[in-house]
Amino acid sequence: MEVTRDKAWATLTRYTTSESLRRHALAVEASTRFYARSFGEDEELWGCVALLHDFDYEMHPTLDEHPQDGAPILRQEGYPEVVVDAVLSHAEHLALPRDTPLKRTLFACDELSGFVHACGLVRPTGLEGLEPKSVKKKLKQPSFAAGVHRDEVYAGAELLGLELDEHIANVVAALQPIAGELGLRTTADAA
Ligand SMILES: [Fe+2]
Ligand SMILES: [Fe+2]
Secondary structure, eight states: OOOOHHHHHHHHHHHOOOHHHHHHHHHHHHHHHHHHHHHTOOHHHHHHHHHHTTTTTTTOOSTTTTTTTTHHHHHHTTOOHHHHHHHHHTOGGGTOOOOSHHHHHHHHHHHHHHHHHHHHHTSTTTTTTOOHHHHHHHHTOTTTTTTSOHHHHHHHHHHHTOOHHHHHHHHHHHHGGGTTTTTOOOHHHHO
8 A cells, every 4th residue: 555645644534533633643744754854754654654653542542552552453454564663663651662763753753743832832923933942941841731751852852863952943843834734823813
């Protein structure tokens, strides 16, 4: 089967009705695609893996099911092992090796995309003018976006061999073009 964005989007939306989960998938997709472009990798494939990484979370909201019980569904739908394997690798509790650039990037983009998205939601101008230093400040406030695992954010930047500032700036830049889809305000809205 050829892995296409249309197919991945169809799979995601068949199993995921929650708007916030769909937005999370879109945010991680945008960040992962950003890195695929910058590394000269297969942007379509990487984007599909990101779209699908939490596709089963709505039906499998606990770690004894997600994402491992989603994997057979992906196989049944015809996704190749490169996709299934990368999806499984994002889960810390499965402790699978992140032995490809795709797996490292997915892991590095997952929590940080969610966190940057949350930062944008509380700002009147969304992501515009959002600086790494204010994102880092919020990372140190445990009550803000409490569900985001800070240790995974830091580990992700390290896994990519990037300074946290640079990784944050990349993710902000990656999310900006889809701010509207993510429900974020832009200066255009304020005008
Ligand atoms: Fe997940
Ligand atoms: Fe996720």
